[in-house]
Amino acid sequence: MKYMDFKKLENQYKTELLDNVLPFWLEHSLDKEFGGYFTCLNRKGNVFDTDKFIWLQARQVWMFSMMYNNVEKCREWLDCALLGGEFLKNHGHDGNLNWYFSLDRKGNPLIEPYNIFSYTFATMAFAQLGKATGNAEYAEIARKTFDIILSKTDNPKGKWNKAVAGTRPLKNFALPMILCNLGLEIEHLLDESMLKELMESCIHEIMDVFYRPELGGIIVENVTVDGELSDTFDGRLLNPGHAIEAMWFLMNLGERLQRPELINDAVKITVKMLEYGWDKEYGGIFYFMDRLGHPTQQLEWDQKLWWVHIESLISLLKGYSFTKSQECLDWYQKVHDYTWKHFKDDEYPEWYGYLNRRGEVLLPLKGGKWKGCFHVPRGMYQCWKILEKINSEENIGITKQIISYS
Amino acid sequence: MKYMDFKKLENQYKTELLDNVLPFWLEHSLDKEFGGYFTCLNRKGNVFDTDKFIWLQARQVWMFSMMYNNVEKCREWLDCALLGGEFLKNHGHDGNLNWYFSLDRKGNPLIEPYNIFSYTFATMAFAQLGKATGNAEYAEIARKTFDIILSKTDNPKGKWNKAVAGTRPLKNFALPMILCNLGLEIEHLLDESMLKELMESCIHEIMDVFYRPELGGIIVENVTVDGELSDTFDGRLLNPGHAIEAMWFLMNLGERLQRPELINDAVKITVKMLEYGWDKEYGGIFYFMDRLGHPTQQLEWDQKLWWVHIESLISLLKGYSFTKSQECLDWYQKVHDYTWKHFKDDEYPEWYGYLNRRGEVLLPLKGGKWKGCFHVPRGMYQCWKILEKINSEENIGITKQIISYS
Numbered sequence: 001m002k003y004m005d006f007k008k009l010e011n012q013y014k015t016e017l018l019d020n021v022l023p024f025w026l027e028h029s030l031d032k033e034f035g036g037y038f039t040c041l042n043r044k045g046n047v048f049d050t051d052k053f054i055w056l057q058a059r060q061v062w063m064f065s066m067m068y069n070n071v072e073k074c075r076e077w078l079d080c081a082l083l084g085g086e087f088l089k090n091h092g093h094d095g096n097l098n099w100y101f102s103l104d105r106k107g108n109p110l111i112e113p114y115n116i117f118s119y120t121f122a123t124m125a126f127a128q129l130g131k132a133t134g135n136a137e138y139a140e141i142a143r144k145t146f147d148i149i150l151s152k153t154d155n156p157k158g159k160w161n162k163a164v165a166g167t168r169p170l171k172n173f174a175l176p177m178i179l180c181n182l183g184l185e186i187e188h189l190l191d192e193s194m195l196k197e198l199m200e201s202c203i204h205e206i207m208d209v210f211y212r213p214e215l216g217g218i219i220v221e222n223v224t225v226d227g228e229l230s231d232t233f234d235g236r237l238l239n240p241g242h243a244i245e246a247m248w249f250l251m252n253l254g255e256r257l258q259r260p261e262l263i264n265d266a267v268k269i270t271v272k273m274l275e276y277g278w279d280k281e282y283g284g285i286f287y288f289m290d291r292l293g294h295p296t297q298q299l300e301w302d303q304k305l306w307w308v309h310i311e312s313l314i315s316l317l318k319g320y321s322f323t324k325s326q327e328c329l330d331w332y333q334k335v336h337d338y339t340w341k342h343f344k345d346d347e348y349p350e351w352y353g354y355l356n357r358r359g360e361v362l363l364p365l366k367g368g369k370w371k372g373c374f375h376v377p378r379g380m381y382q383c384w385k386i387l388e389k390i391n392s393e394e395n396i397g398i399t400k401q402i403i404s405y406s
Numbered sequence: 407m408k409y410m411d412f413k414k415l416e417n418q419y420k421t422e423l424l425d426n427v428l429p430f431w432l433e434h435s436l437d438k439e440f441g442g443y444f445t446c447l448n449r450k451g452n453v454f455d456t457d458k459f460i461w462l463q464a465r466q467v468w469m470f471s472m473m474y475n476n477v478e479k480c481r482e483w484l485d486c487a488l489l490g491g492e493f494l495k496n497h498g499h500d501g502n503l504n505w506y507f508s509l510d511r512k513g514n515p516l517i518e519p520y521n522i523f524s525y526t527f528a529t530m531a532f533a534q535l536g537k538a539t540g541n542a543e544y545a546e547i548a549r550k551t552f553d554i555i556l557s558k559t560d561n562p563k564g565k566w567n568k569a570v571a572g573t574r575p576l577k578n579f580a581l582p583m584i585l586c587n588l589g590l591e592i593e594h595l596l597d598e599s600m601l602k603e604l605m606e607s608c609i610h611e612i613m614d615v616f617y618r619p620e621l622g623g624i625i626v627e628n629v630t631v632d633g634e635l636s637d638t639f640d641g642r643l644l645n646p647g648h649a650i651e652a653m654w655f656l657m658n659l660g661e662r663l664q665r666p667e668l669i670n671d672a673v674k675i676t677v678k679m680l681e682y683g684w685d686k687e688y689g690g691i692f693y694f695m696d697r698l699g700h701p702t703q704q705l706e707w708d709q710k711l712w713w714v715h716i717e718s719l720i721s722l723l724k725g726y727s728f729t730k731s732q733e734c735l736d737w738y739q740k741v742h743d744y745t746w747k748h749f750k751d752d753e754y755p756e757w758y759g760y761l762n763r764r765g766e767v768l769l770p771l772k773g774g775k776w777k778g779c780f781h782v783p784r785g786m787y788q789c790w791k792i793l794e795k796i797n798s799e800e801n802i803g804i805t806k807q808i809i810s811y812s
Contacts, residue, residue: 012662022478048700049637049638049639051638051639096478104573104574108573109569109570109573110569110573110574111568111569114568153622159565160566160568161509162517162518162520162566163516163517163518164506164514164515164516164517164518167515168510168516169509175549209647224784232455232457233457233775246537256711272780292454294446294455295769295771296769297775298574299705299706299709299760299769300705300706302762302768303705356708363700363701363705364701364709368701369639369703388759391585
């Protein structure tokens with residue numbers, strides 16, 4: 001038994017964001033010579049590779065624009081967002097808003113626009129940057145890119161798709177999951193009917209297609225286009241972090257649409273996926289699993305990844321804030337303890353991204369090809385704000401919430 | 407100090423091949439209903455997935471044909487090879503010998519012919535099967551597929567290549583390395599001048615391009631098309647197992663061309679890559695490394711893979727048999743001990759494929775998407791035959807070779 005000090009927690013996330021994580025990126029990632037950001041940063045923040053990945057460029061533009069819009073009109077944050085925004089506008093796409101996957105340091109394209117998530121993160125970035133600057137050009141980039149995304153939903157990889165058409169048509173959880181969040185992100189650019197339609201469609205895809213009550217209430221990564229389970233490597237795949245991240249997007253939709261039952265469902269699924277994905281031997285949440293317990297294709301299946309744990313914190317805390325579920329709070333405490341203990345680097349700023357099954361550092365980096373200025377600071381921001389809301393609702397200095405604690 | 411009993415070793419590899427590994431595949435992998443082989447087999451040999459991967463289908467055809475050609479005219483082996491050969495002939499390609507990457511159980515194509523190694527293993531398979539059966543159709547498939555490979559060397563992935571042309575043209579070690587072996591594999595199908603040209607070109611690529619004396623004598627996975635080092639994720643990448651496997655192919659070329667200096671170089675590189683790739687903390691050979699010590703892109707970098715260790719055994723033993731290098735023999739002993747201790751399953755047949763850094767089983771499978779009836783049995787066969795040669799040369803029952811032994 002232990003008291004949970006929500007006020008202290010609020011301060012912990014806020015301080016980590018403002019005094020540790022954001023300063024790290026401002027100090028180490030800005031490419032003042034060519035624009036954009038370095039994201040391949042070693043433990044101390046030194047650049048070890050200069051390639052620029054569109055996912056991460058866009059996510060950092062989004063992060064600093066969002067901070068500027070929601071927290072404080074800080075000029076340094078806006079300048080940082082603009083450094084990436086201008087670089088992306090000038091080099092990130094082929095001239096028709098087809099967003100490359102990666103560029104070299106100077107902005108020359110390296111990898112073709114095969115990846116739909118380059119588009120989704122560009123949309124998020126330019127929508128927030130448009131809001132921050134009032135610049136209509138940015139908003140237009142966001143809106144037009146969003147239209148291209150919608151036109152690609154049936155075959156996101158286009159001509160780079162290596163699956164033979166027709167033999168085993170599967171659909172994947174990632175795009176509806178991301179659209180779930182993207183809708184509210186760019187709400188100010190969409191008309192009400194389009195937003196409504198998008199939200200309903202995402203809720204349908206997640207709750208009626210990828211969520212499987214017959215499997216005990218878990219979310220699978222791939223189903224057939226008819227919505228059936230598939231006993232194949234892809235069809236057996238589970239990605240607990242992915243499913244759990246989608247749950248806080250869904251809770252946001254539940255709040256927006258005033259549907260408490262949707263929030264309740266999202267909380268239940270969050271807890272179920274945690275029970276399923278938690279490593280009972282070493283702690284932490286597995287990266288990939290097979291729903292029939294077979295070996296996965298993914299050799300990294302047992303690794304512990306930063307984003308999986310941070311997204312879980314958001315879903316658990318948000319779930320608790322809406323429902324006051326004790327189960328949610330217990331899991332939150334457990335994941336919080338694991339995450340802060342293993343991912344945070346106590347000697348140097350920012351957090352590790354990749355741990356082995358035992359929770360030991362696997363790659364001593366703070367940023368790379370996939371880890372940038374995104375999940376850690378967004379998670380800190382989200383948890384800070386949820387805790388702020390919990391604290392203001394309860395309206396006392398220190399909330400002493402008794403929790404069962406293992 | 408310890409005596410090395412080459413006669414006992416010869417018997418160990420031979421017995422493992424004939425009494426353990428080949429019977430496992432004959433018992434569990436044959437799809438008598440639809441043809442071809444199951445390769446996704448769990449610890450006990452039960453099928454957990456029925457997809458058919460062209461690399462593995464072709465390699466098993468090659469393995470059983472080769473055994474039939476080189477060891478014994480065993481009808482069961484030939485029938486096994488034919489089961490896969492006919493399946494591949496009928497379903498493995500698009501009608502024009504463009505070899506798919508994978509098929510479903512019935513032979514419907516799943517993944518397009520984007521992968522050049524589907525072609526190289528098909529060539530090996532049909533060349534050996536042609537030899538085994540005397541069937542000219544098989545030989546023709548091999549020869550024609552080989553011509554297609556040569557026509558694709560500049561851009562093996564063709565339209566599925568996601569790299570933007572021109573920005574950062576790199577060339578990769580894998581294809582020249584595989585061709586190095588393929589030349590001798592299909593020698594009976596090539597005219598002498600073509601074979602000579604192919605051999606010289608492979609030797610040049612490996613020794614003058616990918617082998618880097620200025621880095622202390624290691625082999626890198628990618629260089630620029632001008633043969634320069636590249637300080638990029640791909641350009642920094644090392645794959646010790648890959649480099650070491652190439653060295654026994656090179657020794658074979660050295661023997662074929664009667665160039666002892668080439669064999670000596672290959673032995674030196676084998677030892678250098680082992681010194682470089684050996685995990686001083688937990689033992690075993692790393693899967694991927696970065697030549698500047700930066701974090702790799704590959705999350706599986708520290709894992710210990712069966713093929714890396716088995717190919718190393720072949721190169722070390724072959725190197726020893728040619729040069730009688732004590733260093734080679736010491737390393738052989740070390741890798742032999744690690745490999746048999748960690749990869750062989752003492753309770754059930756066949757070997758594990760994937761261990762974590764500590765040498766613990768990561769995936770409890772005997773076959774999967776990438777591990778089939780190939781590296782383990784080929785390695786057992788190669789070591790058996792090399793030891794047989796060592797033993798026959800020394801012409802005594804037990805060779806007592808004093809080796810230093812850690």
